[in-house]
Amino acid sequence: MKLSNRLSAIDNLINTPYDVIWDCCCDHGQLGMALLKRGAAKQINFVDIVPALMDELKNTLIRFSDQQAAACQWRVLCQDVATIELSSAAKQLIIIAGVGGELLLRLVQQIIANCPVKLREQLSFIVCPVHHTYALRQGLQALGLGLIKEQLVQENNRFYEVIQVSFNSQQPLTAAGAEIWQHTQAQRYLHQLLAHYTRMLNKDRGYFQQVLDDYQKIVIN
Numbered sequence: 399m400k401l402s403n404r405l406s407a408i409d410n411l412i413n414t415p416y417d418v419i420w421d422c423c424c425d426h427g428q429l430g431m432a433l434l435k436r437g438a439a440k441q442i443n444f445v446d447i448v449p450a451l452m453d454e455l456k457n458t459l460i461r462f463s464d465q466q467a468a469a470c471q472w473r474v475l476c477q478d479v480a481t482i483e484l485s486s487a488a489k490q491l492i493i494i495a496g497v498g499g500e501l502l503l504r505l506v507q508q509i510i511a512n513c514p515v516k517l518r519e520q521l522s523f524i525v526c527p528v529h530h531t532y533a534l535r536q537g538l539q540a541l542g543l544g545l546i547k548e549q550l551v552q553e554n555n556r557f558y559e560v561i562q563v564s565f566n567s568q569q570p571l572t573a574a575g576a577e578i579w580q581h582t583q584a585q586r587y588l589h590q591l592l593a594h595y596t597r598m599l600n601k602d603r604g605y606f607q608q609v610l611d612d613y614q615k616i617v618i619n
């Protein structure tokens with residue numbers, strides 16, 4: 399099955415070898431399946447909290463494994479992503495896409511809190527939230543994560559930010575984004591954000607004025 403623009407942008411970012419890739423909040427597991435097919439890691443872990451989805455995915459993967467050489471292992475875990483444990487010193491990539499930015503940040507915070515400090519430099523994350531990207535970026539900054547790459551993706555008339563971060567990167571992650579503003583449709587995305595955060599001023603002027611000020615400083619060439 400062809401990946402969506404969003405999942406395909408994430409797939410394209412993965413071009414160094416990993417020991418383990420986690421497709422978190424994987425739903426039907428399309429992204430993880432694409433990674434499995436091209437052997438992007440020694441092991442792909444699929445995680446979602448809905449048992450019926452995970453049962454179906456497991457059956458699909460068993461059928462798929464019967465047809466393929468076992469170059470790449472997989473595991474299907476039906477659990478809250480907040481409870482995953484990264485216990486080995488393997489090079490691991492954690493992907494979380496398609497959930498709200500606030501939930502996504504809580505999941506990243508919990509995964510890091512559960513991970514021994516000495517293993518953190520082996521971790522990197524690719525996140526792609528639905529909304530609340532500014533708050534997510536602030537939270538990732540506060541965790542000490544630096545930017546590897548970021549990209550704006552358009553899909554079904556909506557914009558998504560794909561953000562790759564790690565503890566090893568010295569490049570600061572900014573709350574309003576940097577590289578994303580090079581996209582050809584960046585001006586449209588900026589207009590949408592400015593309109594949204596202007597409406598949000600009624601809710602909490604103190605916080606949202608600062609968000610708005612930050613986006614108003616963006617210059618698109």
Ligand SMILES: C[S@@+](CC[C@H](N)C(=O)[O-])C[C@H]1O[C@@H](n2cnc3c(N)ncnc32)[C@H](O)[C@@H]1O
Nearest residue numbers: 423424425445446447448477478479480495496
């Ligand atoms: C819209 S799908 C995203 C699918 C895919 N990652 C994508 O970006 O297209 C969101 C999935 O997140 C799962 N989910 C939400 N909260 C979760 C949590 N705390 N732990 C595990 N899965 C969760 C839901 O069950 C759902 O399948």
